[in-house]
Amino acid sequence: MREQRVTDDLDRLLAVLPESLQQQLASAERRQDLLEVVLDLGRPPEARYPGRRLDLEDAPLSREALDGVIARVGRFGGDNRAGIARTLHRISALRNRSGEVIGLTCRVGRAVYGTVAIVRDLVESSQSILIMGYPGVGKTTVLREIARVLADEMDRRVVVIDTSNEIAGDGDIPHPAIGRARRMQVPDPRHQHRVMIEAVENHMPEVIVIDEIGSEQEAWAARTIAERGVQLVGTAHGHQLANLIKNPALRDLIGGLQAVTLGDEEARRRGSQKTVQERCGPPTFPLAVEMHGRDCWHVHWNVARTVDALLRDRPVQSQVRRLDERGVLHVQNPTPRPPGVGEPEGSSMGQPALPAAQDTRxxxxxxxxxxxxxxxxxxxxxxxxxxxxxxxxxxxxxxxxxxxxxxxxxxxxxxxxxxxxxxxxxxxxxxxxxxxxxxxxxxxxxxxxx
The missing domain is CATH 3.40.50.11900 (Rossmann fold)
Known part of the structure; x- marks a missing residue:
């Protein structure tokens, strides 16, 4: 297993903060694992870490200090986000009813090299991959590394659709974390689906990387791209496939749903009602990954089969992949891989560290x-x-x-x-x-x- 390497350009984010806060965050202990700095008008500034927060000053934040940070950050877009050129940091604004900024969330962006090793065999399969997980689990970080590996190590033509400049950073020059992948920025988040189609029609990509597919139009655009033979790697709102079944806007990603009326014999055989939901067609993404943690991922090798099982209330078994403290990948519930998908690099698949127990149910x-x-x-x-x-x-x-x-x-x-x-x-x-x-x-x- 390859060693992971982290870069964060944290000094450039801290440089936009008031000098007193820069001093509070100068020590290595306070910089370690820093997630974000929250600046709200009339409240003490605070730093947030995994599972805890820390007040940086006793005095409330003044309007003068807040305006100073805004001046150093620059213009906010229609999604109330700004950034620092050629970094992955994100500054998001809170506004009052008059449109004035009254708070800032300064989120630390980190490039983590080596995260793709846990699903490298999926990436090399040339099949489209959907990644899901709770906010903050690291989906965007994984997308960034996948884009770099596909472009640099596999010599594929990769285009990144960067809606809020989260994948490739702020500014016109993409962050080195995406390697030689090209980046298309989205002027208005409401028009992300248009940029997705434009990328295919104008730039001949072999792979398109897209973060946060969240609307029916974007799901339609993803299906259109997949039908043209382009590999898609994307994330969607929801932390597991069952969430997409319940989301009418995103059902097209898993093949769409339709109501079907069963005959008496078939309904009795299934033990279900006569009117049931079934899949309309093949999923846009044949492979899916649920991130249950930064080091614990559940892989669905056949999304169509998984969705059909969920619709019929059948048990679903996914392949569980975990990284231990030494960075060694262990695979639980190994399943037959589709053609073109090899064994995960550095895995203990032959002798799983977490073997599936014999089914005694x-x-x-x-x-x-x-x-x-x-x-x-x-x-x-x-x-x-x-x-x-x-x-x-x-x-x-x-x-x-x-x-x-x-x-x-x-x-x-x-x-x-x-x-x-x-x-x-x-x-x-x-x-x-x-x-x-x-x-x-x-x-x-x-x-x-x-």
Whole structure:
């Protein structure tokens, strides 16, 4: 695993602050892990760090001191953001109802070289990748490094769509952190989708890097770009794929959704209502990464399959990648990789440090009980039980009284395979819980045979 290297140009950000605050932040201890400096009119200035904050002065910030910082920063754009030329720092303004600036958030921007190693095999696959995660987890930092690796180390034609100059920094000359990748700035954030299409039509990129896809127009532009054979690497609002399913503006990224009416037999087989949601087409991004932390990422190798499973309330298993303190990558739940995707560099995939335990869950086929109801109970009670959709995959059948008479195929299959059928009178939570606990006792007491 390659060693990570961090650069931050912190002196240039501190230089715009009042001199008294520069002195407060001069020590190496106070500069370490600094996230941002908050300057609000009439309040003491404060520095923010991961999990804590520090008041830099007892006296409240004066109008004169605030105006001095604004003068050194320069003009704010339509998104109330400004920057420092050829740095990654971001200064955001708070305004009153009259439009006057009454507060500033001075966020430290850092270029971290080496972060892409955890998903380098995905980047080299030439397939489009969607990155999700909570704000502040490091999505933009990863995009920046991916752009550099693609342009410098893989010699690809890369164009970065930089809406707020967060990826390549402020000014007309991009920050060295994106390497030889080209950068297109967006004059108005509302027109980001236009710049995305312009990049494809005018500059012949092989890869487009885009941060914060957040509107229906931008999702449409991303699909248009992908259909032209251009690799996309982007981030979207939301921290996991399930969020995109619930977001009408971004559903096109995962293939779009449509309402489908099922026949009686199919609805009974699925254990669902007759009207369900299904995917309209292939996802814009075949690969997806959920950043659960800076050193813990969940990889979805087949977004279409994952979305289909989520829509049908089926369990979803992602590949978990973690970096330990030595920078060694460990992979949990290894899955078959799509063509063209190699093994992650420096990983312990052959002998995972976090091996997936043998699946000892009790597999239940429900009849007359909705899978959604069972899954909710299993989650609430933390039971080692999995709901399956076919009898041949089950260890036991859990049925309401007389329910199997409406599903004779399932009853014949269970008898033919020797799978026991457990009958309950009603589907109230207490009775379901007792039935599952009883089946679990028999399942484990008889060596995984109910």
């Amino acid at each position: 009790l597999r239940i086929y429900p009849s007359g009980v909705t899978p959604r109801q069972l899954d909710a109970l299993i989650d609430d009670c933390r039971l080692p039980v999995q709901v399956v959709r076919t009898v041949d995959r089950a260890d036991a059948v859990l049925s309401l009284r007389n329910s199997l008479s409406h599903d004779p195929g399932a009853r014949r299959a269970a008898k033919g395979l020797g799978i026991p059928i457990h009958v309950i009178k009603s589907a109230n939570p207490n009775q379901l819980q007792r039935a599952l606990e009883r089946l679990l006792l028999r399942f484990h007491a008889k060596g995984d045979v109910v």
